[in-house]
Amino acid sequence: MEIREGNVSVEVPEQADAGRGDGVFFNPDQELNRDLTVAVLRAHAEEHGVGSYLDATAASGIRGVRAASEGWAVTCSDTDPDAVALARENLARNDREGEVLHRNANALMHESWYDVVDLDPFGTPVPFADAAFNSARDLLCVTATDTAPLCGAHFESGVRKYGAVPVNTDYHAEVGMRILLSALARTGARYDVGVTPVFSHATRHYVRTYLALDRTATAANAAVDELGYVYHCFECSYREHEYGYLADPIGDCPNCGTATRTIGPLWLGLTHDPAFVERVATHVTDEMGERKRAERLCDRLAGELDEPTHYDQHRLSKQWGVSAVGMDEFVERLRDAGFAASRSHYGGTTVKTDADVAEIRDAAVE
Ligand SMILES: C[S@@+](CC[C@H](N)C(=O)[O-])C[C@H]1O[C@@H](n2cnc3c(N)ncnc32)[C@H](O)[C@@H]1O
Numbered sequence: 016m017e018i019r020e021g022n023v024s025v026e027v028p029e030q031a032d033a034g035r036g037d038g039v040f041f042n043p044d045q046e047l048n049r050d051l052t053v054a055v056l057r058a059h060a061e062e063h064g065v066g067s068y069l070d071a072t073a074a075s076g077i078r079g080v081r082a083a084s085e086g087w088a089v090t091c092s093d094t095d096p097d098a099v100a101l102a103r104e105n106l107a108r109n110d111r112e113g114e115v116l117h118r119n120a121n122a123l124m125h126e127s128w129y130d131v132v133d134l135d136p137f138g139t140p141v142p143f144a145d146a147a148f149n150s151a152r153d154l155l156c157v158t159a160t161d162t163a164p165l166c167g168a169h170f171e172s173g174v175r176k177y178g179a180v181p182v183n184t185d186y187h188a189e190v191g192m193r194i195l196l197s198a199l200a201r202t203g204a205r206y207d208v209g210v211t212p213v214f215s216h217a218t219r220h221y222v223r224t225y226l227a228l229d230r231t232a233t234a235a236n237a238a239v240d241e242l243g244y245v246y247h248c249f250e251c252s253y254r255e256h257e258y259g260y261l262a263d264p265i266g267d268c269p270n271c272g273t274a275t276r277t278i279g280p281l282w283l284g285l286t287h288d289p290a291f292v293e294r295v296a297t298h299v300t301d302e303m304g305e306r307k308r309a310e311r312l313c314d315r316l317a318g319e320l321d322e323p324t325h326y327d328q329h330r331l332s333k334q335w336g337v338s339a340v341g342m343d344e345f346v347e348r349l350r351d352a353g354f355a356a357s358r359s360h361y362g363g364t365t366v367k368t369d370a371d372v373a374e375i376r377d378a379a380v381e
Pocket residue numbers: 039040041042045049071072073074075076077078092093094095098118119120121135136137
C-alpha cells in the first residue's frame with residue numbers, strides 16, 4: 016500500500032497489526048513521532064547544518080526517506096532483507112540518494128560515525144545504546160516502546176533493562192521518561208559522553224527523546240549530576256526528590272507518616288530545552304499529517320514547569336473526595352496562592368507545581 020507522509024510517498028506493507036506479523040514493520044500511529052523528528056532535524060540543522068543521518072533500525076525506511084528529503088546524507092540499516100529491499104525501493108521512489116545496508120546496527124555503529132543517529136527499535140533501545148554512543152557525533156534520537164518496564168508496571172524487567180528501580184505511580188509516563196533518560200545518561204557516561212535532552216515527549220505507547228551529545232568527561236560528569244531519586248508516598252501522593260548518585264531514602268512520609276518508596280536513579284534535570292522546543296515548533300509545517308497535535312505538544316512542552324514529577328487533578332480529587340475543576344482554573348488557583356504551576360504534556364488533567372500535596376489541597380480545594 017502506498018502512503019504519503021510529510022513530503023514523501025512510501026510503499027508500506029498492508030497490515031493492520033502494526034508489525035506484529037511477519038511483514039516489514041510499519042506503524043501509522045507513529046506519524047506524530049516522525050513529523051516531530053523532521054521538525055527536530057530542521058531545528059538542529061539551523062545551528063549545525065545538515066549532515067549524515069543513520070536510520071539504524073529502518074524497516075520501510077520511512078524515517079530515512081523523510082530525512083533524505085530534508086537534505087540529510089542518509090544511511091538506513093536493518094537485519095531483515097525484506098526491509099532492506101523495501102527501504103531501497105522507497106528512497107528510489109522519492110528520487111533520493113542514500114545507502115541501505117543489510118547490517119546489524121550494533122556492528123555498523125561500532126565501525127562508522129554519523130552526525131545524527133536514530134534508534135527506533137522494537138521495544139527497548141537498550142541493546143543499541145552502547146554502540147550508538149560510539150557512533151553519534153551530535154544528536155542521538157531514541158524511541159522506547161516498552162512503557163510497561165519503563166514505568167514500573169513490569170517491575171523486574173524495568174530493573175534488569177534500565178539498571179534502576181521504577182515504581183508504578185500516578186505519574187508513570189514521567190517516571191518512564193526519566194528512567195530511560197537516566198539509563199541513557201549512564202550509558203553515555205561510560206564513554207565520556209555527556210547528554211542534554213533537547214526535546215522529549217511521552218505519549219500513550221512510547222517515549223521519544225533527542226539527546227544533544229558533548230564528547231567530554233566533564234560533560235559526562237555534568238549529566239551524572241542530573242541523576243537522583245524520588246521518594247513517593249502511595250497513601251497521600253506526597254513526593255520529594257533529591258539529586259545524588261546514591262539514594263538517601265527519607266523514610267516515612269512527612270505529610271501522613273506512611274513509609275515512602277524509593278524510585279531511581281532517575282534523570283531529574285530538564286527533559287527538554289524550552290528555547291529549542293520553540294524553534295522546533297516553527298518547523299512544524301502544513302504538509303505534516305499530525306501538524307495540529309505536534310503544535311499542541313510543542314506548546315505544552317515549552318510551557319511545562321521544570322519539576323521532576325506531575326500530579327493528576329482527577330486522581331487527587333478522587334483521593335480527597337472533592338469534585339474536579341477545569342484545568343486552567345486549577346492552575347490559576349495554585350498560582351494565586353503563590354506557587355509556580357503549569358499544565359503538562361503527560362495528560363489532559365496533569366499539572367506541574369512546586370507546591371507539595373498538602374499545599375495543593377489548601378490552594379485548590381474550596
Ligand atoms: C520498530 S521497527 C522500525 C520502524 C521504523 N523506524 C519506522 O519509523 O517505521 C524495528 C526494525 O528494526 C530491525 N532490527 C532488529 N534488530 C536489528 C539490528 N540488530 N540491527 C538493525 N536492525 C534491526 C527490525 O528488522 C525492524 O525492521
